[in-house]
Amino acid sequence: MFSSVLIANRGEIALRIARACHELGIRSVAVYSTADRDSAVVRFADEAVHIGPAPAKSSYLSIPAIIEAARLSGAQAIHPGYGFLSEDPDFADICAASGITFIGPSPEVMLRLGDKAAARTAMHEAGLPVLPGSSTALTTSAEAKETAQQTGYPVILKAVAGGGGRGMAVVRDPDELLTAYRETRAHARAVFGDDRLYLEKYVDDARHVEVQVLCDRHGSAIHLGERDCSVQRRHQKLLEEAPAPHLPEGLRAEMCEAAVRGARAVGYEGAGTFEFVVTPSHEFYLMEINCRLQVEHPVTEMVTGIDVVREQILVAAGLPLSVRQADVTTRGVAVECRVNAEDPDRDFAPTPGLLYEFVPPGGPFVRVDTHSYSGWRVGPDYDSLLAKAVVWAPDRPQAMARMDRALEEFRVGGEGVRTTIGFLRRALSHPEFRAGRHTTGLVAKMAAEEELGSSATDRF
Template sequence: MFEKILIANRGEIALRVARACRELGVRTVAVYSVADRDSAVVRLADEAVCIGPPEGRQSYRNAAAIVEAARRTGAEAVHPGYGFLSEDADFAEICAENGLVFIGPRPEVMLALGDKARARALMRDADLPLPPGSLATVGTAARARAVADEIGYPVIIKCAAGGGGRGMTVVWRAEEFGPAYDRTRSAAQAVFGDDRVYVERYLAHARHVEVQVLCDGHGHGVHLGTRDCSVQRRHQKLIEEGPAPGLSTGTLDALAGAALRGALHAGYTGVGTFEFLVDEAEGFSFIEVNCRIQVEHPVTEMITGIDLVHEQLHIAAGVPLRLRQEDVRISGVAVECRVNAEDPDRGFAPAPGRLARFAPPGGPFTRVDTHGYPGYLVGPYYDSLLAKVVVWAPDRDLALGRMRRALHEFDVDGPGVRTTIPFLRRVLDDAGFRRGRYSTGLVDRMLAVADPPAEPSRRPSAVRPAAPVAGKGVPAAPRQGGPAARRGGPVVEGVAAVRRGVPPGTANHPRRTR
């Protein structure tokens, strides 16, 4: 096992990785932007290094600053979490060339699976079912339109380099295709630096079901069951549950087997997620691979009892997989709700602010992964995810009841702060959701219905006195009492740039075109 790991991320996932490392006796280095100086992971980590200003490209996406921070602190490996550089094959290669272990798949595997069009071709070779559409990217509007006309509308235009729910446009009628194609390519170039797209048949009433896989570097792998992620808005997930409800045992087994077959065919290592669309007849099609830990990984951990971050660390250290497929047991039902600092009444617009009150729920079989605390400033620079509430129960009805109770308990308030909690409670009360008969169109359907009587996003202040806010007479909580602070450990306030094998002080590593 490693002695020291640098965590190249922020928020609740950085805290999650730091805790796993502490349990395994591994020392940690946190990196943070100026905006995250008072983050919880800075308190918990053994060392902390400031890597730049708030803007992500100058801090958490700054490969040069992260690599130098790892070299200066003596870290042996880098855990990228999710988002930012977690699926950047160039970053994984830079880590390797600087003597650092990237905790994730090999760069060439990540490159192949991260390109959605290449991944389709690779999974076809592994005999995974694909939705009708172009096997490769389409280079011209005429070719793309011909594919769409052949497979029939509606279709979805996808960026080959897309991810995280971005870079997709649904086209319902042929006359809308040309403008949609141009918009998608322009957006792909602007966001991803790559304007290649491909076309698939769009399944309007499909379920979004994913399979967690775990593979070592010795050719062994297991699947850890399914998760349903169909409750989405703008392709961003709000609620996840496992195992996927309402599907036959045969379909669940077929999905899991296909995912593991695809992972082994691709030479995958580490934790990964294979995503599928499942139609009303339980036919399924592969859509993409996420080459990283998922936001919703606690769902799988709750139904299997397997710590996925522990497994990531062991695999990256070269340890053969300690599990066989027969060792994996799926028990009960787990549900996760993402509590975002967003206002559902304003189209889920970000609603940042300082948390005056922040009291997550507790109780039996209830887990909350969060980096929030009273006085924490939810800034405008990053993803709005504030907390993940996860519950487990022996059956789905009890799990949903437990989640309703947990969300009712969650007390969060602050000037300007709104959360998704009221909307999540609406989804839990939806009749189709309760029956386990829902699709990716659920949220759009709910938003199209006349709004119910307003439910406050914040609980009345009479429930609990507001906690004092950091900077208003009390010091910021995360800067006190952590290992680095107690021992006088290094909290470095800046690093120079570094690129492959070049001494600090040089320009950032140039990104290759791929």
């Protein structure tokens, strides 16, 4: 086992990893930018190293700064969390060359699966169903037009190097394709440094369901069940639950088995997520594979009792998984709500500012993963996530009631800061969500209903 782990991240996930290290008896090393010098993880970790100014490219995305912090602190391993450098094969390669263990899959696997078009081909060869579309990255707008005609509209353009819900554009009209192609390429180039795109069929009224896998280097590959992540805005998740409601048991088992088969096919190691789209007729297709920890991993932990971060660290240290597939059982229902500093009335625009009040909820079976506190300044340099409220209950109705109570209890106040709490409570009470029949179109439907039923100032 490692004696020390550097956490190459910030916010709630950095604190989450530091806590896992503490429980394993591992010295935790936090890194922080100038903007995060008073962050919760800096206070909690055994050691903290300053890595640069506020802009992420000069701090959390600076590979030289991260490697130097690991060298100075004597860290044996680096946990990248999610976002930032978590799916960067070059970073993993440099870690290995520097004698530091990267807690995640190998650079070769990340390179293969990080290219979304190549991943589609690899998973198709492994027998997983993939949506119709391009088998390789598109080279011209003419090729995009021809592929879209063959696939049939609507289609979605996606960045080959994309992730986190960014670098995507849904196209419903052939006349809109050329503009969407140019704009999405420009966005992908600016955000990911790679303007390659691929195209696939877009499914309306679909559900977004993903499967958590864990794999070690001793031949074990297991799944921890599935999560529903259909409540989204701009392809970014807001509310997740496990298990996914109203899935036929045969379909549930087939999806989980497919994820394990796909992981084995590429020699995956560590924690990963296979994301699927489920059609109204209960067909499923692979969308992408995330070679990292997911924001929504707590709902899986709550229903299985398995610490996903702990398993990541064990596997990276060369140890076998502590559980077998036969040991994995799902009990009850867990729900996670992302409390963001955003204004739902302004298309979820970020609302940075100083928090003068931050009181998270409590009570039985309520978990809050957060780095925020009263007096913390929510800056404009990073994502707007304040906290993840997670609840567990024996069944779905009790879980919904518990989450609504927790959100009602949550107190967040700040200078100019608005949150998604009100919106999340509305989503929980929406008839389609209550019935477990919601799709990725729920947020748009809520907005349309509110425009018809009340003034915009009353929305969410």
